[in-house]
Amino acid sequence: MYEGKIIKFYREKYKLTQEQLGKDICSITHISKIECNQTTFATEIIALICKRLGINMETEIKKLLGVKQQIFKLHEAIIMQSFKDMSQINGELEQEELIQISEYFHMYQLLRARYLLMHHKCQEAYKIIKKIKKIENKLTLFESNLLKHVLGSYYLEKQEYVKAIQILKTIQIQNYNNPEYYYHLAIAYHTIQSPVLAYYYADKSHNFFHDINNYLRVIDAEMLMIIQVEDDDGNEEIINRYKKLIISCELCNAPERKAKVLHNLAAEYYRRKDYKQASTFYKESMSLKNLDSPVYLLSLEGFIRSSFDGNLIANDQLIQHAEDGLTIAIRIKQLLYIHLFKLLLYLLKSKEKEYHQYLLNKALPMFSNSGYTYLIQRSKKELFHYYSNNNLPDKALEIANLLINT
Structure with missing residues (x-):
């Protein structure tokens, strides 16, 4: 054979x-x-x-069969998010020349694209995706759906959430035994402010991760589910659920996940206008993150806003924090955060006119193109109030119509 x-x-x-x-x-x-x-x-x-x-033919056949086993182990490591195992297996497969004739070569290529995306290497991953798309008609049903999962993950990494949803929704679960993609759908729906669907898919992924005893990813799904719950009564149930997740992260020795939970706990306090607690937890979250990363900038932006709204830190210090954030955003080429920190600097320097001009002409179009529903709505509300307060009724009406239509 x-x-x-x-x-x-x-x-x-x-x-x-x-x-x-x-x-x-x-x-x-x-x-x-x-x-x-x-x-x-x-x-x-x-x-x-x-x-x-x-x-030696016997040796070569064993090597070829070993390739198949390693490819499936790589798939499992990716689902489990075991980065150490991923790197080791991927490195071994890269050195195995017989992988080129394996019947699972296309599967490996797609898994390698996922591996690259998980390491934020979008361009390298997309090169693989383009090659595979050219021979899409040769893929098995499983590989065809894996391609959709990879492409959806690519759009998530590129922050094109609407496109991610469109492609992930076409996956046929009966031909693809990896319900992990439900979590990615939940992330996309959460980002475009669709809490019901975000909760629905997060719950489905939560069940899957629980069934395969992947407790770190159970934490991820549980956190995503908590975020969707609106608690307008200000009771402590949501806060306590976050705090239990923090303990789970500590028990699992998962500082990266703890940083995420801390950030979302801070966001919950910010939503409740408890700016002091929000500022505290944003800062704690930042302490667990890599400085040159989008997730660090996300918490830094929250820290600056909560500190500003709560009048907790001197304005000149906040300006310095915002300038540092802008420098990092430019260095790591994060357009979203370039816009957010430029807006913060206008706000902190009391440049109201420049703030709203930049918001209308630069930031809002980018938010709209990328599907950042929360930022779109926030921006339109800010513009509406600005135009109303400055006796510009025509422009205020225009923004009001956009809000109603949205």
Whole structure:
């Protein structure tokens, strides 16, 4: 079954013609049929061919079967988000030349694209996606759905949430035994401010992660579910659920997840206008994050806003924090945060006119193109109040219509 593929691989590797390989062993036709798995063959002939190629067929078949096992282990490591295992398995597969003739080669390529996306290497991942899309008709049903999952993950990484939803919704779960993609759908719906669907898909992913005993990702799904719950009564249930998740993160030794929970707890306090607590938890979240990362900038922006709204820190210090954030955003090429920190600087420097001009002409179009529903709504409300307070009724009405239509 595998002998012909292996023989062809090494023949082409050593740049031998079928005639050269079969000389004094068998005919060109027989070599061709062996390579295409179209004939039976004597073990003596295979032994002579292997001797000429300098390979041991039994060893090569074991290596090829091992490739299949490693590819499935890589898939499992990606679902579990075990970065250490991912890196090790991916490194081993990159060194295995027989992967090129594995029947699971396309699956590996797609998993490698997911691996790259999880390391924020969008351009490298998209090169693979483009190649696979060209031979999409050759994919198995599983691989076809995996391609959709990878493409949806790509759009998430690019912060194009509407596109992510459109592609992820086309996955056929009956042909794709990885309900993990429900979590990615939940993330996308959350970002475009669709809490019911975000909760629905987060709950489905929560059940999946629980079934496979992936408790770190159970934390992720649980946190996403909590965020969707509006608690206008100000009771402590939501706060306590966040605090329990923080304890779970500590028990699992998961500082990155703890940072996320702390950020969302801070956001909940900010929503309740408890700016002191919000500022405290944003700062704690920042302390657990890499400085040159979008997630750090997200918490920094929250820290500055809560500190400003609560009048907790001197304005010149907040300006310095915002300038530092802008510098990082430019360095790591994060357009969203470039806009957010420029807006903060206008706000902190009391440049009201410049703030709203920048919001209308620069930031809002970008928010709209990327589907940042929360930022879109917040921006339109700010513009409406600004125009109303400055006796610009026509513009205020225009923004009001946009709000109503949205």
